[in-house]
Amino acid sequence: MNKNIINLILTVLLAFVWSMLSMDWWSAMLAAIIVGSMVPLKGFKVFLMPFLGIFLFWGLYAYVLSSGNDFRLARQIGVLLNVGERPFLVILITALIGGLSAGVAGVFGKQLANLKRKK
């Protein structure tokens, strides 16, 4: 399988397991760091794959929780965040936050791998 896809799947898998174990939100970043250092990628994909993985995971997770409740709270959080009663925008923001932080963490993971390799 393509290394990119492996990185993405492993990141999501690890993040998912940790979330089930009631770990805090930044465990998604930890997942991206570890996977990023064990399955190092090249170029922009170092950022992109963990970004995509956690973006999808968080977005889907938020969607599942919210859709079961008619997006009732998400609409109000939209007002709170000044984006209006737009639950999908709130889900998008959530997914972006997860994705971006995982992307940054992935870059760090790659640097960690570089450090290890040259030793």
Next chain:
Amino acid sequence: MKYLKFFLSMALTGLVIYGLDSKFGSIPPIGKFLNPYNGIWQNEGDESIDGELILEGLAEEVVVHYDEALIPHIFAKNDKDLYRSQGYITAKHRLWQMEFQTYAAAGRLSEIVGPNAIEYDKQERRRGMGYGAEMAIEKIKQDPRIYNLVESYTSGINSYISSLEPKNYPVEYKLLDYAPEPWTVKKTALLLMYMTKMLAGADSDLEYTNTLKLLGKENFDFLFPDFFDEVDPVIPAETDWTFIDVPQTALPDTELVGDTINFEIAKKPNPDNGSNNWAVSGSKSYSGHPILANDPHLGLNLPSIWFVMQLSTPEHNSFGATLPGALGIISGFNEYIAWGETNATRDVLDWYKIEFNEDRTKYLYDGQWNPVSLRIENIKVKNKETVLDSVLYTHHGPVMYDVNFREENPKRGYAMKWIGHIGGNNQKTFLDLNRGKNYEDYLNALKNYTAPAQNFVFASTEGDIALWIQGLLPNKWEGQGKFLLDGSNPDHDWQSFIPQEFNAHTKNPERGFVSSANQHPVDQSYPYYVFNDGYETYRNRVINEFFNSKERFTIEDFKDLHNNNYNLKASELVPYMLKHMDRSGLTEEQARILDQIKDWNFNNDLDEVGPSIWRRWWASLYDMTWDEFEQEDLAVDTPFTYQTIYILTHYPNHEFMDILKTEKKETAKDLFRLSFEEAVSGLLEWEETNGDYKWKNYKATYAGHLLQGLPAFSRFNIPIGGDRNIVNATSKNHGPSWRMIVEMTSPPTAYGIYPGGQSGNPGSKYYDNFISDWAGGNYLELNFMPSAATTEGVISSQTLKPLP
């Protein structure tokens, strides 16, 4: 290079974690707040209301049935289990609110929101809120039965709190980034202080002192009479008081402290905090059973101040509105009796001018220097250093204003004498009402109740109706406490209290009904000093006229009266103004708007424009009339509405009618025209920005979230009529916070509604689901379940089990 990249990316990763996990100003920690693991997404949904769970400390199993309104019906085998379960269940639905209210009461908001609340916290602490709560605990401790029940309630709440993981915290904790702390007996005492402040924490002593100085005694007495020309008191005017054999405190030979208070006086509770209640006897009821109603008027908040429950053991079974944080039903009924409260609004807060010695360790009293005691308040501030505040206490009470707070002269202070500091076992009153069976039980329950003084309405299945004005009320000398008092003069101290049995009351009056609407408790014939402390003068007359208007009343009549929008105030002035106002040379717009108000029937209904014109017109007229009171940096009170209308119509040429800044000598007639012109331009301006000024738009009622009306969790433009001083007392953000009607059949038949919902979670469909029915004048039929075996109307049940 490689190391640079490594450290850069590491720093960036650390920064992202820190940045998304920290709160900046009012922005929540965005990663923590929005992540789906334990952020707000976990709050999408309703509280769990089924299954079984262990509730530590229970002696026996407790069954909780929920009906479709999410009202919990708790069936326990004994009182301790009952109130433990009440604590647990209330916390499950309302935890954030109950805790936040006690933080607000204790002056601890800075711990949650930061430095912006320091001034507020100082003020609440200097008001002696914590001190008063401690005094109350001392009193409750003297009654081990009640103290034990409060402890059970406390552990019930704590069982719920300790069952929570961060992901289950109510959304407000996530928004403000903090966690719930354990509940304590003191928090329950603080909640009762919060109510005492809300309902008995207002006074005008300092403002009146300034006003007296500004206007002189003759003018002051004319504008602020102790009684208006006409009163329709709570206790009927024809009551015979000859049974009272303890006289009013004799007037001492003393002088007023002719002072001017220059500092900024702390904000008062909303003067509209009040209520309606009434009951008709069997002879005036369509069914032969007494009918009782209550609607407390408070700020319209979300989560609502009330939480409705049924609380049952084999010995008693009660139903009604509870206050999250306090035990028992506050306004409700059981199988035998029904009760409800309105605020009695008596002057139980006075100010004493204090003279300190050089180093502020002593104060002058009766020619001697008495020691002050010092209470250090530690105000914790979120992410900042703790602020210390020293509050000096005299035998009167805390010195709220001194050199540490708003007063400049270090040797001067203003001490507060307040019923809230005396302490009382007021929780007992409600617990005893919950298990009461007849008039005697009601009377015994009320006896030791101290504050906030309430008009307790009562009806029983035995056919009695009654109303006691109950509170611990000082027996004052004529004029005592209307103005600033002299803290060094023993004659100025409260000398004694009115013996409880002489508190004004009425039982089964001849007229066949009892009622109260925060008006004057009594007329001048009552042998103790009572003066007008902001009493209602409109709702009471509409209510009493209604009950005098016919022989028999139905539930439907009661509902109609709750929702009655008749604006008696406007009806007493508008026709007079229309008759006397000079109408020459009106512009086209002015003539059109004048026609609109001429066509108004004085009902503040949704689609009328009359109420909007009236409100705008009255605001201008009132300000123009009392332009003499416009003072910079000096707090004064302007006359009450009733007296203003009385003067406008009876003394239209009085010198107060003159507008000082004009050459001309105006009369009331001129003011009508000038204020009308101002009102018309104001309305047209409003119309331009907001659209048509129908009452529903102009009033725009809303229920604001407890956190400063946070728009996301508030509900706006609620279509409901009424206004202040109208029986349907719904103004912009204030009004009937619970409406209840109980017919004393056996068992009672009851209806209730409030502007909110049972859940405190904005993500729940039960957060605001009562609002539209409340606005529409509809009620829930309260399902008074006879026992745990009930299945009718139960949507879900939960069993609370003791530790195996």
